[in-house]
Amino acid sequence: MREELKPEIIAVFPYLEKSGGYTTSAEDAVYNCIAHAAGANNDWWWPIQINGRGYWPIQNRNPKIEGFEEMFASLGYQKCELAESAELEIGFEKIAIYVGQNGLPTHAARQQKDGSWTSKLGHWYDIEHSTPEGVQGLIYGTVETIMKRPLQRESETDHEQENHSS
């Protein structure tokens, strides 16, 4: 699935109108942006538990940016220097972590092999956006951290993952 961005998405993320993008999945409450950025479209990853439940891949459930960086570091990602930023680097995959006005993480996106970025919007759709800034704004705030690791999913077609329910 790769369709034009739905108007309701642009209404929430107005920068997408300028930067462009696509809707790449149906609505799906099974997984969220953090899991999607990590390449796991089968669960909802968030450090804060409710009633003792909620998946997080590491023991330390620090909800601050450092906690998210630690979690992605456990998956092999290293924090980028500013100069590397969000540019495409052949042989690497990158993720971007967003923080809201209170400084707490709100979202993560993953760079695809063609340099575009993919985001899962909460319970909503997967979208593709040309730059990390595409989903910045009132809802997700701004990009705080870019991390990268050697490319590990050679067989994956980022526009439509095999295990997706769309």
Next chain:
Amino acid sequence: MSDSSSVEHDSTTVENFMWALEGMGAFANVLLLPESPEVGGVATPAALVESGKSTSSDVPVGLPEDGEDVDEKGQGGNEMSEVFQRLVAKWRSETIFLSDLGVVVMHPAYQMIIGLGPVAIPLILKELQERPAHWFWALEYISRECPPTTEGQSFSEMKEAWLQWGREKGYTS
């Protein structure tokens, strides 16, 4: 696991709803404020962005009429169903793009759905089946029960566990 008849919530729907209103204080006002832009009766994300604050319905969410026949299994009560659907629409439109479940389940509309009490259970189960979302906490808080789950259980497994629970308790067929 206890039978649903042992649920300690007050079965009087209006009282449950008012309890929710009182418990939320200023949050409740969000639902009762005058109108902001809507499409098809549902507050849109666009309205949220344009206004820079929460959206609300043009008509207050409303309470069931006194004496409306709503039993513990939620049978009957069209007006209750309408209240529920309005709360769901509001909750979805304002949280569907969020990942932090703490924020999602603390949204005033979600909390008001919990405040509806046991009569909301069949409505929530139907919603969970038709448009899966994170209704597990509402079900757990209202029913004071929890299907056999583990921390590592996936969304799909939790959904099926709750739907099975609903069938065993007679909330759904």
